[in-house]
Amino acid sequence: xxxxxxxxxxxESITEAIIGRWLKKEGDAVAVxxxxxxxxxxxxxxxxxxxxxxTLGAIxxxxxxxxxxxxxxxxxxxxxAADTPPPAAAATAPAASTTPASGGGTVDVGVPILGxxxTEAIIGRWLKQTGEAVALxxxxxxxxxxxxxxxxxxxxxxxxxxxxxxxxxxxxxxxxxxxxxxxxxxxxTSAPAAAPAPAEAAPAAAPAPQMSPAVRRLVAENxxxxxxxxxxxxxxRLTKADVLAFMKSAPxxxxPAxAAPAPAxAAPAPxxxxxxxxxxxxxxxxxxxxQRLKEAQNTAAMLTTFNEVDMSAMMATRTAYKEVFEKxxxxxxxxxxxxxxxxxxxxxxxxxxNGEIDGDDxxxxxxxxxxxxxSTPQGLVVPVVRDCDKLGFAAIEKIIHDxxxxxxDGKLTLGDxxxxxxxxxxxxxxxxxxSTPILNPPQSAILGMHKIQKRPVAIGDDIVIRPMMYLALxxxxxxxxxxxxxxxxxxxxxxxxxxxxxxxxx
Amino acid sequence: MSEKNFDLVVIxxxxxxxxxxxxxxxxxxxxxxxxxRGSLGGTCLNVGCIPSKxxxxxxxxxxxxxxKLAGLGVEVGDxxxxxxxxxxxxxxxxxxxxxxxxxxxxxxxVTYIRGSASLKSATRVAVTLSDGGKESxxxxxxxxATGSESVSLPGIKIDEKRVVSSTGALSLNKxxxxLVVIxxxxxxxxxxxxxxxxxxxxxxxxFLDRILPGMDGEVSKSFTRMLKKQGFTxxxxxxxxxxxxxxxxxxxxxxxxxxxxxxxIKCDAVLVSVGRRPYTDGLGLDxxxxxxxxKGRIKTxxxxxxxxxxxxxxxxxxxxxxxAHKASxxxxxxxxxxxxxxxxxxxxxxxxxxxxxxxxxTVGKTEEELKAAGTEYTIGKFPLSANSRSRVNDATDGFxxxxxxxxxxxxxxxxxxGAQAGNMIGEAVVALEYGASAEDIARTCHAHPTEMEAxxxxxxxxxxxxxxx
Numbered sequence: 001x002x003x004x005x006x007x008x009x010x011x012e013s014i015t016e017a018i019i020g021r022w023l024k025k026e027g028d029a030v031a032v033x034x035x036x037x038x039x040x041x042x043x044x045x046x047x048x049x050x051x052x053x054x055t056l057g058a059i060x061x062x063x064x065x066x067x068x069x070x071x072x073x074x075x076x077x078x079x080x081a082a083d084t085p086p087p088a089a090a091a092t093a094p095a096a097s098t099t100p101a102s103g104g105g106t107v108d109v110g111v112p113i114l115g116x117x118x119t120e121a122i123i124g125r126w127l128k129q130t131g132e133a134v135a136l137x138x139x140x141x142x143x144x145x146x147x148x149x150x151x152x153x154x155x156x157x158x159x160x161x162x163x164x165x166x167x168x169x170x171x172x173x174x175x176x177x178x179x180x181x182x183x184x185x186x187x188x189t190s191a192p193a194a195a196p197a198p199a200e201a202a203p204a205a206a207p208a209p210q211m212s213p214a215v216r217r218l219v220a221e222n223x224x225x226x227x228x229x230x231x232x233x234x235x236x237r238l239t240k241a242d243v244l245a246f247m248k249s250a251p252x253x254x255x256p257a258x259a260a261p262a263p264a265x266a267a268p269a270p271x272x273x274x275x276x277x278x279x280x281x282x283x284x285x286x287x288x289x290x291q292r293l294k295e296a297q298n299t300a301a302m303l304t305t306f307n308e309v310d311m312s313a314m315m316a317t318r319t320a321y322k323e324v325f326e327k328x329x330x331x332x333x334x335x336x337x338x339x340x341x342x343x344x345x346x347x348x349x350x351x352x353x354n355g356e357i358d359g360d361d362x363x364x365x366x367x368x369x370x371x372x373x374x375s376t377p378q379g380l381v382v383p384v385v386r387d388c389d390k391l392g393f394a395a396i397e398k399i400i401h402d403x404x405x406x407x408x409d410g411k412l413t414l415g416d417x418x419x420x421x422x423x424x425x426x427x428x429x430x431x432x433x434x435s436t437p438i439l440n441p442p443q444s445a446i447l448g449m450h451k452i453q454k455r456p457v458a459i460g461d462d463i464v465i466r467p468m469m470y471l472a473l474x475x476x477x478x479x480x481x482x483x484x485x486x487x488x489x490x491x492x493x494x495x496x497x498x499x500x501x502x503x504x505x506x
Numbered sequence: 507m508s509e510k511n512f513d514l515v516v517i518x519x520x521x522x523x524x525x526x527x528x529x530x531x532x533x534x535x536x537x538x539x540x541x542x543r544g545s546l547g548g549t550c551l552n553v554g555c556i557p558s559k560x561x562x563x564x565x566x567x568x569x570x571x572x573x574k575l576a577g578l579g580v581e582v583g584d585x586x587x588x589x590x591x592x593x594x595x596x597x598x599x600x601x602x603x604x605x606x607x608x609x610x611x612x613x614x615x616v617t618y619i620r621g622s623a624s625l626k627s628a629t630r631v632a633v634t635l636s637d638g639g640k641e642s643x644x645x646x647x648x649x650x651a652t653g654s655e656s657v658s659l660p661g662i663k664i665d666e667k668r669v670v671s672s673t674g675a676l677s678l679n680k681x682x683x684x685l686v687v688i689x690x691x692x693x694x695x696x697x698x699x700x701x702x703x704x705x706x707x708x709x710x711x712x713f714l715d716r717i718l719p720g721m722d723g724e725v726s727k728s729f730t731r732m733l734k735k736q737g738f739t740x741x742x743x744x745x746x747x748x749x750x751x752x753x754x755x756x757x758x759x760x761x762x763x764x765x766x767x768x769x770x771i772k773c774d775a776v777l778v779s780v781g782r783r784p785y786t787d788g789l790g791l792d793x794x795x796x797x798x799x800x801k802g803r804i805k806t807x808x809x810x811x812x813x814x815x816x817x818x819x820x821x822x823x824x825x826x827x828x829x830a831h832k833a834s835x836x837x838x839x840x841x842x843x844x845x846x847x848x849x850x851x852x853x854x855x856x857x858x859x860x861x862x863x864x865x866x867x868t869v870g871k872t873e874e875e876l877k878a879a880g881t882e883y884t885i886g887k888f889p890l891s892a893n894s895r896s897r898v899n900d901a902t903d904g905f906x907x908x909x910x911x912x913x914x915x916x917x918x919x920x921x922x923x924g925a926q927a928g929n930m931i932g933e934a935v936v937a938l939e940y941g942a943s944a945e946d947i948a949r950t951c952h953a954h955p956t957e958m959e960a961x962x963x964x965x966x967x968x969x970x971x972x973x974x975x
């Protein structure tokens with residue numbers, strides 16, 4: 001009795017993939033859920049796992065072949081009947097999939113389904129320590145995958161008896177990573193944990209709690225990214241000990257600066273390192289990002305063109321209307337809505353910039369889903385604002401605000417991150433004056449915004465001081481020619497320097 | 507016999523019991539609190555913390571008036587002592603506070619039942635009412651918070667007139683010429699301080715080789731010196747073999763703890779403060795099947811549950827330091843657990859305070875405990891003689907000592923001797939709760955001029971060095 005291995009659903013609008021690499025040979029024994037083959041698409045590389053245990057039989061598609069979603073690419077013999085691989089699930093923070101209690105009064109904490117084709121995660125940070133009381137649904141631990149971070153919540157109230165995986169360990173979907181002991185007399189577990197007494201205030205995945213003075217000093221002196229340091233203190237706080245231990249085990253990483261000068265790790269050497277080098281494994285997120293960046297560079301003929309914008313008109317508009325705006329719409333009027341609207345106008349005029357190369361075809365898109373890059377403790381993520389042409393300024397601001405918050409809280413879903421047609425990236429918040437942003441494949445262009453800096457400029461024959469911003473448009477020259485790229489940027493500049501154009505669709 | 511139904515019955519209305527009752531009521535449970543004393547507040551409010559602090563305050567004022575005011579330019583003429591008035595003040599404070607607790611219970615809709623409770627089963631409490639009559643309470647949960655009582659030494663009878671426990675020591679009707687305090691723990695030293703300030707000669711007799719056993723060794727040693735300077739006679743490693751009381755006075759017979767010739771100490775009053783035992787008399791624990799440990803304390807797990815489901819116990823009647831604030835923490839936690847929340851008590855961060863002069867306050871580990879555990883630690887110590895405010899107030903006896911982990915700088919213990927120690931220790935407790943390092947404390951701004959700056963300086967001393975010493 002044999003079971004077929006099928007190409008699973010790979011993501012919206014993905015209809016086929018290329019067999020990248022078979023991980024098992026014909027005749028190999030395979031366990032259920034063991035990865036069998038890597039499939040490559042233009043967006044992701046996906047592993048297909050064995051739907052059953054058994055022996056890998058005939059392979060129906062060779063490496064390099066293109067296969068369609070649903071195609072049968074092999075079979076497994078002599079397996080017990082099993083379900084097909086779990087259907088695509090959004091990587092939101094699901095309730096932990098618990099195996100039944102393994103003995104009187106204990107409940108296992110398992111690694112939940114993480115998302116289509118995501119088979120493993122790394123333990124990022126334990127939010128509760130052994131011996132601490134936990135309430136039902138209270139976040140216990142943060143898991144990191146190559147797309148998102150998510151929290152696993154306590155499946156029962158009780159005391160965290162054991163952590164069975166340490167921070168940094170790789171764990172598979174379904175693995176048991178901890179146990180909660182629920183014994184002791186009958187406290188009802190249905191309590192909606194109003195205020196668990198150990199004064200754990202807001203869930204620790206929220207923006208990192210304030211750093212204590214010693215931690216502040218160490219982080220500043222050693223140029224550390226506090227978000228990357230495992231915290232064992234109360235409420236998810238960092239203690240001095242946490243920082244010292246982190247420095248002993250890893251070299252200090254520079255704080256991410258998208259295109260600013262000196263990406264070199266300029267940090268002074270941490271206290272007393274035995275060796276002159278430290279080797280630290282990359283997180284899945286970083287591996288994935290590295291891979292995609294290289295893909296972008298290797299695939300596209302990427303160039304960058306520059307222009308500058310006089311922000312004074314936009315700032316004047318903001319100043320004039322910001323209070324009324326906030327009063328009416330309940331959200332601050334920022335710059336991003338202007339940029340998004342300007343981008344939509346320009347994209348409508350220059351459709352190639354909104355397009356995508358797909359094999360020998362160019363896909364021109366009639367919708368405008370714009371990604372807005374957000375820096376989170378886990379790294380850079382680019383959630384997408386859908387149908388920007390249909391949204392008003394307030395709606396855009398609200399959505400960006402919400403996506404940013406969810407990004408920092410580690411709550412973005414896979415759906416939030418895929419399918420954009422164009423990207424906005426703001427290096428200005430870090431102080432960047434000018435940069436060459438890298439494309440976000442499979443998009444064909446990305447607009448880089450930078451620091452607004454007062455500069456003397458010539459208007460006519462007069463020298464005046466204006467708040468200026470350099471704009472950079474990196475684009476794929478295979479689909480966008482130079483004239484189109486330059487014109488695109490000029491259109492953006494015009495819209496921003498004269499916001500009335502946005503009103504009149506000019 | 508009337509029957510009543512409650513989500514929770516708390517037996518005992520002391521700092522453990524009444525706090526548990528109020529917290530449970532806040533969380534929506536129906537609660538009854540049974541207390542047989544005739545007033546709420548337990549040992550603490552009635553015959554412990556509060557009356558002793560009232561007398562410590564009054565006696566301190568008397569002593570200051572007698573000894574210090576003239577030097578400050580305040581001329582008061584002849585200073586006299588009216589002990590009756592002093593006691594009346596103490597009684598008034600106690601009365602006001604116990605009534606205050608009654609008000610709190612009623613405000614939170616806790617049913618206060620005056621009577622003596624005993625367990626009929628895991629869900630039934632029988633009460634013999636103080637006014638007469640009986641009541642039976644159906645309880646879904648029970649918290650036993652019956653506290654503790656003084657113990658004496660075998661063969662030594664306490665009459666609460668000449669040979670007194672701490673209770674009697676709070677109400678002596680005249681200042682003894684010579685008071686012998688048996689037991690060099692905090693209760694004995696505090697009561698000794700009261701009477702010494704009021705003019706008594708005080709001799710402390712302690713069986714172990716130091717007073718305040720259990721405290722950091724350097725603290726006991728330093729404090730012994732301070733007491734001796736104040737005029738106390740401290741006899742350590744001395745065993746009491748008997749106490750005889752006559753109409754005119756008392757005699758305390760002692761021998762060296764290691765053996766040797768005995769001696770008789772003549773005195774006018776004897777305070778027996780050798781410890782307290784958990785109080786479970788008449789509770790009917792055997793009826794309900796509740797187990798005790800070998801020290802007579804009710805056995806509980808870390809969620810304050812006894813071996814009988816639905817019955818919990820907190821405070822002096824279970825293991826742990828016999829402190830009012832420990833009982834209150836446990837009471838609140840037990841109430842939250844019963845109401846279905848997660849709660850715990852962090853026993854590493856419970857402060858201990860001795861309200862003598864100067865005060866002593868500590869939290870966390872002693873040097874002896876750290877040495878025994880093999881933990882490497884650094885010491886940051888700062889004398890109050892170098893603290894401006896202490897100099898201004900002419901209260902320079904004492905120091906702040908911070909013990910921090912050598913590797914991580916995490917604060918492991920803080921020990922303070924000083925006039926304001928009881929207040930100062932609060933900062934150390936918060937620091938311990940948040941896993942602070944000594945550097946964190948050193949880099950936190952402390953107001954000037956206060957005694958609190960001594961804490962910052964001690965923290966600095968644990969690192970690169972104090973600024974002001």
